[in-house]
Amino acid sequence: MSTPTDWAGLRAPSLAEIEALADAAFAALPEEFRHLCAGVRIHVDDFPDEETLTEMDCATEFDLLGLFRGVGLAQSGEVATGQMPNAVWLYRRPLLDYWAEHDESLGHLVTHVLVHEIGHHFGLSDDDMAEIEAAADAITDG
Template sequence: MNPPDWAGLRAPDLDAFEAMAREAFAELPEEFRALCADVAIHVEDFPDDETMAEMGCETEFDLLGLFRGVGLAQAGEVVTGQMPNQIWLYRRPLLDYWAEHDESLGHLVTHVLVHEIGHHFGLSDDDMAAIEAAAES
């Protein structure tokens, strides 16, 4: 077995992250994917300045992902001018987090994507933390 060409390896680019996100989404159960049919998934290097200010971020590395929109639990009649539900994954903060922790990059991308989909379903961060804690016990 040949060792990897470490000198030639590079961090995954935006296209690679988009491919990971598409693959992670495709692996979700069909009933979840069906409920996310109108959710756009974007990958950017960093959140924009407006998002950082709105979310109270101290640095551009503070946010791994973000859901924007009206969650299914709060959804009602669509209002004219309402933006579609969207999820952002932020490549550089994800890479930074990955470098500091012991999990695969694919697992991390999937985890953040599922977390943001949880917000689309109307779950809070506390709700998701409780679900994860219950699943681990």
């Protein structure tokens, strides 16, 4: 069991530290899945912007942990001129808030949200995403 002094010097992870967790989570995904993700960018911000909050009908800035933006492989054919690259946003403050209220590691949570958002890119089912996440957990836990 940890003591108060174990926690006294700790601080919340920075944007860069969450990005490093996301990079490690992505690296732990099955190789064939990562290969299919070529070109998908991962961004970490503290919160979604106002436009995103309105578009997603969020009551507060803490309602959204992550978001895929772009044209998913399930819907697309050709990339249109001027189209922004496919990207996943992870939102640090909502992730930390969720993490504080649940019994899971921050790394697992980041992996879960990343897989879920990338899963939208492929049009994957919840079962498919659970299998990919389990494979990543086996690598990072193991």
